[in-house]
Amino acid sequence: MSKNNTVVRASVGVLGGSKSDFPILEKAVAMLNELGIPNELLVVSAHRTPDRLFAYAEQAIDRGIQVIIAGAGGAAHLPGMLAAKTPLPVIGVPIPTENLRGLDSLLSIVQMPRGIPVATVAIGGAENAAILAAQILGLRSAAIRQRVEQFRANQTQSVLDSQDDARL
Ligand code: RP5
Numbered sequence: 001m002s003k004n005n006t007v008v009r010a011s012v013g014v015l016g017g018s019k020s021d022f023p024i025l026e027k028a029v030a031m032l033n034e035l036g037i038p039n040e041l042l043v044v045s046a047h048r049t050p051d052r053l054f055a056y057a058e059q060a061i062d063r064g065i066q067v068i069i070a071g072a073g074g075a076a077h078l079p080g081m082l083a084a085k086t087p088l089p090v091i092g093v094p095i096p097t098e099n100l101r102g103l104d105s106l107l108s109i110v111q112m113p114r115g116i117p118v119a120t121v122a123i124g125g126a127e128n129a130a131i132l133a134a135q136i137l138g139l140r141s142a143a144i145r146q147r148v149e150q151f152r153a154n155q156t157q158s159v160l161d162s163q164d165d166a167r168l
Contacts, residue, residue, distance in 0.1 A: 010038045010039050010065060012038070013069070014028050014029055014039055015078060016070075016071045017047075017073065017095075024096070025041060028127065028129050031127045032130045035151065036147055044070075044082075053082065058085065060088055061088060066088065067090075068089070070091070070092055070118075071092070071093035071126065072092075073095030074108070076094060079109050079118045091118070091119045094108075094122075095124070102124065103123070
């Protein structure tokens with residue numbers, strides 16, 4: 001919902017294989033909100049709700065989704081299966097796991113077969129997933145591109161402000 005009570009269609013779908021993934025994925029949502037990008041956060045499990053996965057992927061374009069961020073842990077098939085079912089760009093977020101610390105998630109997501117790519121960020125790297133989604137949307141939106149550039153300029157400035165060596 002926008003400030004004037006009109007319904008704003010999400011342009012980025014943030015999907016998690018389980019609600020237990022939300023503490024990580026909410027960082028993507030926060031970054032998308034900071035960059036002014038309408039989004040939605042849903043549970044869609046490749047293994048527990050496969051029909052919901054297919055339905056989401058098949059309807060996403062018509063619903064106005066332009067980029068999908070998908071996070072899953074362990075046998076993390078959600079991003080790859082979404083990528084198999086939609087031509088939209090899919091960004092995979094490997095969720096940290098208790099036993100293997102997310103290395104299982106990372107390898108499951110990054111090792112896609114030739115022909116069906118998933119852009120994979122670092123383990124737990126939900127914020128970068130959101131920034132990458134914004135950069136993709138920025139190809140067609142000057143306003144989003146400007147907000148990404150401003151974010152980067154602020155980031156640069158805060159690094160410079162926090163260093164005590166003024167020689168550089
Ligand atoms: C994956 O299994 C989910 O993405 C989650 O990271 C992991 C554990 O899920 P829960 O057992 O916490 O629901 O499908």
